[in-house]
Every structure is written in structure tokens, then in C-alpha cells.
Amino acid sequence: MRREAWIFTLGNEVVDGRIVNTNAAYLGRRLTLLGLEVFGNISLIDDVDLVTQFLRYVLSRRPGLVVTTGGLGPTYxxxxxxxxxxxxxxxxVLNEEALRMVREKYESAGMGLTPEREKMAYLPEGAEPIPNPVGTAPGSWLSLGDTVIVSLPGVPRELKAMWEGFVExxxxxxxxxxxxxERWFRVVGVPESSAAxxxxxxxxxxxxxxxxIKSHPKGSETGEPILDFYVSASSVDEDPEGLVERAVKELIERLKALGGEVVRSPSEEPD
Amino acid sequence: MRREAWIFTLGNEVVDGRIVNTNAAYLGRRLTLLGLEVFGNISLIDDVDLVTQFLRYVLSRRPGLVVTTGGLGPTYxxxxxxxxxxxxxxxxVLNEEALRMVREKYESAGMGLTPEREKMAYLPEGAEPIPNPVGTAPGSWLSLGDTVIVSLPGVPRELKAMWEGFVExxxxxxxxxxxxxERWFRVVGVPESSAAxxxxxxxxxxxxxxxxIKSHPKGSETGEPILDFYVSASSVDEDPEGLVERAVKELIERLKALGGEVVRSPSEEPD
Incomplete structure (x- = not known):
């Protein structure tokens, strides 16, 4: 399967800035560490037609994976x-297994089913429900041959439990x-425009x-420049370790020649 | 001009989760408070063709405003x-005013122009440079009649200075x-599936x-439910205050009838 992946983080509260989109960072990181190549993250308001349009557009690229978060709950x-x-x-369609999951959650709390609760058991035809160990709304795993579409709730602790327990x-x-x-290191004394x-x-x-290779300017370009470097390689057929080691060595050599000083040595952690 | 707005937050480090996308939340919030309706936020890797495709797609909707962040610096x-x-x-094209801005920044630090520095003075034909009081890369303001495209750097303190000083x-x-x-309030004792x-x-x-109206579940749906409610209205021709006040009153009345207790009264602040 192709390693191209896309993330959809859905909900008005994400788009209008009422919350900071930590789900996007969480999923982007987990997918990258799995070796998938995330091409984009798309946040949209709760508008079925708009979400459908963007999903169609992304699916036409035939990515290996699309993950959606948000919009699985009982509300309108x-x-x-x-x-x-x-x-x-x-x-x-009403998915019997999903309905069983939802019913059990409410029954064990002495609560019955209502249309709003039953709604959470409707999945795309052919999808498999993903158990939600924290909340009530099941997720959806839809396999289309070339592409898997995974849909999870937007509540971060539900999302994480389902991701780590089932999806990953x-x-x-x-x-x-x-x-x-991956390697991170920090150099002072070279402006980004020279490092470029x-x-x-x-x-x-x-x-x-x-x-x-990416440089992140932390100081002042024309005052006291500080650059955080990130170097990565990820591959099945290349030698990522070798690529990264050589790139880091060559970078440091040349940055030193420009008067740079390495104040944080190459490390596998950002800080 | 139409109030539909879109945000593009560009850069591999956003998409692969190395950073949390605080720029998206900042811009989403500022635009919403200005009365614009943000429809979506799109984060993409640094791929010119991919970014071009998505920009074209969004521009075909003829939104009033598109804001991009990231990808204005001196690097490849x-x-x-x-x-x-x-x-x-x-x-x-090389924009003379932008070039003057870039040159002054470097000259005042005793540094000359290089191809990488000059690169930052290339703007779309017809665009106006946006001064950058913090860093070196100017932004771009491109007015197309129906749509304005504003492009700003991704470094948050540069973005904010340019947004608040010039764009807003x-x-x-x-x-x-x-x-x-806007109003926020909190109710305990009613599961979200009943509030729906x-x-x-x-x-x-x-x-x-x-x-x-949006409910955000904070507790446990089938255990001790806690719901944060957000109610908003935003309009030139309706009475948003009246709409929100009535909605809050009606919501609270009904939630109380379901056994709910208001533990945080309606307020203009989330906490």
C-alpha cells in the first residue's frame, strides 16, 4: 500500500481557534514514526458537503491511509x-456490532437507547467498528482495497486510547x-539566509x-542568530542512518567554516 | 466582500507533528472575532504543486480572504x-519595495545581500509587501478583487507582529x-446524548x-457527565446578543428539567 497519508481534524471549534489542534500533532507524529508520509492535515467546519468534497479530492490521490477525527458523537x-x-x-447503515457496543455502554450505566445514542452505531456500509474503551462512540475502520479510512472521535483521550489500542x-x-x-542540533552565529x-x-x-533538512530560526537573523536543525531520513530501501549521519557531519563542518558554533550536539531528541 | 475565509498553515514540521499548530488557532480566533467565517485550515508539506492545487481549489470558491503562513524564508x-x-x-517577480526592506535589515547589521536573502523579495506580481518588524522576510498582500491573499511567515512572533500591526x-x-x-457555561449530570x-x-x-451551539463532553458520558456549552451568534443583520441570550435561557431551562445542574454560569470567557 502507498505510504501517503492524510489527516482530517473536523469541527468548528478547531477551525475557529477555540481549541489548539493537538490531535493533528499527535497523529502526524505517530504516523511519521510508523514510516507513513503525511502529506497534509485538513481541518473543516461541520459541513457534510464540504467534508465530502475534500475527502473525495484526497481519495482521488489514492493515499494508503486517511484518518479523520471528530464528529462521531450524538449531537446534530x-x-x-x-x-x-x-x-x-x-x-x-446501522452496524449491529457497533450497536451492541453502544448499548452495552449505556446499559451498564442503567441507561437505555435513544435515537441520539443509536445514531452513534451508524457506520459507512462495509466498515468495522473500532471499540472505544473511554467513551461511548465507536470509531470506524473502512478498508477500500488501496486505501484505509479510519475515523475516530475528537476527544483526545478517546482518540489516543483507540489509536494505541487498536489502530496502530x-x-x-x-x-x-x-x-x-532523526537528529536535532543547534548552531549559533550563522544567519538562516547563510545556512540556506x-x-x-x-x-x-x-x-x-x-x-x-530543516533549519528553524530561534534568535534574530541579523542580531544573534540561533538555528535549530532537524535532519531526518525514513526508508525501506535506503540506509536512513547513514544518510542522516553524513548529512549532519557535512552540515556541521560547513556551518563551523561560516563561524558557527554547535551549542547543542546532534541528538535523537529535540531538547 | 464575502466573509468566507481559509487558512493555510504550511510546512513539513506542522504536518508531521514536530510542532503543535498554534498559528492555526491564533488566526482562527482573530478572524472569527473580526466577524469572518473560517471554513477550514489546511496544512500541507512544502510541495509547490500540492500547495498550488489546494489554493486553486479554495480560490474557486471565491472566499473573501485566504491567509497563508510559513514558507517565506531564505531556504530551499x-x-x-x-x-x-x-x-x-x-x-x-522581484518587488523593489520588498527588496529595500530586506536590504535595510541586513545592511543595518553590516551584512550584504546574497541570492538567498534577495529571494525573500520575490512576490507574486501585483502584491504589496507587508513589513516584518521582527524578522527579515516581508509578507505579501495580494488583492484579486473578490479575494485577498495574505501570506505571512510561520515564526509565531513574526506572524503576530505583522498580523496585529498591519493585516488586522x-x-x-x-x-x-x-x-x-459568545457565552460559555458548564452543566453536570446530563449525558451528551441526552443534551443532543x-x-x-x-x-x-x-x-x-x-x-x-456546541456541547463539549468533559466527564464520562455514562458515569458523571460534565458538559461545557458554547453558544455564539455573529451577524451584521441579526441581533446576536438577543439570539444568544434566548438560546442560553432555553438550554438551561431544559437541561435543568433533565436533572442538570449549572456549575459554571454563562460567561463571556471560557473559564
Whole structure:
């Protein structure tokens, strides 16, 4: 399966800035560490047609994975699975297993089913419910051959429990064998506009499709420049460790020649 | 001009989760408070073609405003303005005023121009540079008649300085007269799946195109339910204050009838 992945983080409260989108960062990180290549994260308001349009657009690229968060609950604006169903030209149907999950949750609390509670058991036709150990709304795993669409709730602790307990173990089987290597280091004394030429040169010299170098300016470009460098490579067929080690060595050599000083040595952790 | 707005937060580090996207929340909030309706936030990797495609798609909706962040710096992957130029079918040209801004920054630090520094003065044809009081890369203000495209750096303190000092005062003139009213309150004892029917009922009863009600579950749906309610209305022609006040009153009445207790009274602040 193709390693291209997309994330949809849905909900008015994400788009209008009432909350900071930590789900996007969490999923982006987990997917990258699994060796998937996340191309984008799309946050949209709770509008079924709009979500359907963007899903269709992204699905036309035939990515290996699409993850959606938000819009699975019992309220009037929780309509993500309707959009997933529409975008994949199938119905939204009552799923017996999902209904059993929902019913058990409420019954064990002495509560019965209502239309709003039953609503959470409607999944796109052919989807499998993902158990929710924390809340009540099941997730949805829809396999389309080339693409898997995983839909999870937006509440972070539900999302994380379902991701780590169910989704990620399955994805490891679907996308095996990739190794991601990362290094962070910090250099003072070289403005980013001077480092830019060095980075270009090193990328060309070391080669490697998956090699990625990024400088993050932390100080003042024209005062006391501080640059945090991030170097990574992730591959099944290249040697990511070798690529990263060589790139870091070449970068540091050239940055020192420009008067740079390494104040934080290459490390596998950002800080 | 139409009040539909879109945000593009660009950069590999946003998409792969190395950073949490606080820029999206900041801009979403500022735009909402200005009375614009943000429809979505799109984060993409640094791929000119991909960014161009999504910009084209969004521009075809003829929104009033598109804001991009990231990709204005001196490095090889800073290519946002190239994508803006492509998506609007114009060239990327050396802007004399932008060049003057960039040159002054470096000259005042005793540094000359290099190709990487000069690169930051290339703007889409017809764009106006936005001064950057904190860093070196100017922003870009491109007015297309129906749509304004504002491009700003991704470094948060540069983004904020340019937004508050230059962009927002201009937007206030372009989009005058909207008033946003918001209330937050907290209710314990009612599960979200029961509140869902109440919310639907109140939305219908009170009416108003811009009225928006959202419950955020904080406790346990089947254990000790806690719901944070958010009610807002934002309009030039409706009475947003009246809509919100009535909706809050009707909600609380009904939630109390279901055994709910208001533990945080309606307030203009989330906490």
C-alpha cells in the first residue's frame, strides 16, 4: 500500500481557534514514526458537503491511509461518517456490532437507547467498528482495497486510547519495515539566509530521496542568530542512518567554516 | 466582500507533528472575532504543486480572504509565494519595495545581500509587501478583487507582529460591522446524548442563521457527565446578543428539567 497519508481534524471549534489542534500533532507524529508520509492535515467546519468534497479530492490521490477525527458523537453536527459514506459512494447503515457496543455502554450505566445514542452505531456500509474503551462512540475502520479510512472521535483521550489500542497495531502490519532516523542540533552565529546555501549543497552532496533538512530560526537573523536543525531520513530501501549521519557531519563542518558554533550536539531528541 | 475565509498553515514540521499548530488557532480566533467565517485550515508539506492545487481549489470558491503562513524564508523549501503566484496565474517577480526592506535589515547589521536573502523579495506580481518588524522576510498582500491573499511567515512572533500591526487594521476596513457574541457555561449530570435532543430543539425554537451551539463532553458520558456549552451568534443583520441570550435561557431551562445542574454560569470567557 502507498505510504501517503492524510489527516482530517473536523469541527468548528478547531477551525475557529477555540481549541489548539493537538490531535493533528499527535497523529502526524505517530504516523511519521510508523514510516507513513503525511502529506497534509485538513481541518473543516461541520459541513457534510464540504467534508465530502475534500475527502473525495484526497481519495482521488489514492493515499494508503486517511484518518479523520471528530464528529462521531450524538449531537446534530456530528456527521463525519455521513461524509465518509458519501465520499465513498455507499450508504450509512446501522452496524449491529457497533450497536451492541453502544448499548452495552449505556446499559451498564442503567441507561437505555435513544435515537441520539443509536445514531452513534451508524457506520459507512462495509466498515468495522473500532471499540472505544473511554467513551461511548465507536470509531470506524473502512478498508477500500488501496486505501484505509479510519475515523475516530475528537476527544483526545478517546482518540489516543483507540489509536494505541487498536489502530496502530493494525497499521504496523499493513505498513511494515520502515525505519525513521532523526537528529536535532543547534548552531549559533550563522544567519538562516547563510545556512540556506549550505543546506542546499549538503542535500545535493549526500543525496537520498528521503533525506530532509530543516533549519528553524530561534534568535534574530541579523542580531544573534540561533538555528535549530532537524535532519531526518525514513526508508525501506535506503540506509536512513547513514544518510542522516553524513548529512549532519557535512552540515556541521560547513556551518563551523561560516563561524558557527554547535551549542547543542546532534541528538535523537529535540531538547 | 464575502466573509468566507481559509487558512493555510504550511510546512513539513506542522504536518508531521514536530510542532503543535498554534498559528492555526491564533488566526482562527482573530478572524472569527473580526466577524469572518473560517471554513477550514489546511496544512500541507512544502510541495509547490500540492500547495498550488489546494489554493486553486479554495480560490474557486471565491472566499473573501485566504491567509497563508510559513514558507517565506531564505531556504530551499520556502516556496509558498511561488505557489500563490502559480495558483493565481501570475509571475513571481522581484518587488523593489520588498527588496529595500530586506536590504535595510541586513545592511543595518553590516551584512550584504546574497541570492538567498534577495529571494525573500520575490512576490507574486501585483502584491504589496507587508513589513516584518521582527524578522527579515516581508509578507505579501495580494488583492484579486473578490479575494485577498495574505501570506505571512510561520515564526509565531513574526506572524503576530505583522498580523496585529498591519493585516488586522486593514481587514477591519474591508469587513466592517460584524458583532460576535459568545457565552460559555458548564452543566453536570446530563449525558451528551441526552443534551443532543435539547440542543436541536433550542436551535429550531430560537432560529437565527448564525446561532451556533456546541456541547463539549468533559466527564464520562455514562458515569458523571460534565458538559461545557458554547453558544455564539455573529451577524451584521441579526441581533446576536438577543439570539444568544434566548438560546442560553432555553438550554438551561431544559437541561435543568433533565436533572442538570449549572456549575459554571454563562460567561463571556471560557473559564
Amino acid at each position: 453536527d456530528d456527521r463525519t461518517l455521513e461524509a465518509v459514506a458519501k465520499a465513498t459512494n455507499r450508504g450509512l 497495531p493494525r497499521l504496523r502490519q499493513l505498513f511494515p519495515g520502515v525505519r525513521l532516523v 546555501a549550505v543546506v542546499k549543497e549538503v542535500l545535493k552532496l549526500v543525496g537520498g530521496r528521503s533525506l530532509y | 523549501d520556502d516556496r509558498t509565494l511561488e505557489a500563490v503566484a502559480k495558483a493565481t496565474n501570475r509571475g513571481l 487594521p486593514r481587514l477591519r476596513q474591508l469587513f466592517p460591522g460584524v458583532r460576535l457574541v 435532543a435539547v440542543v436541536k430543539e433550542v436551535l429550531k425554537l430560537v432560529g437565527g442563521r448564525s446561532l451556533y
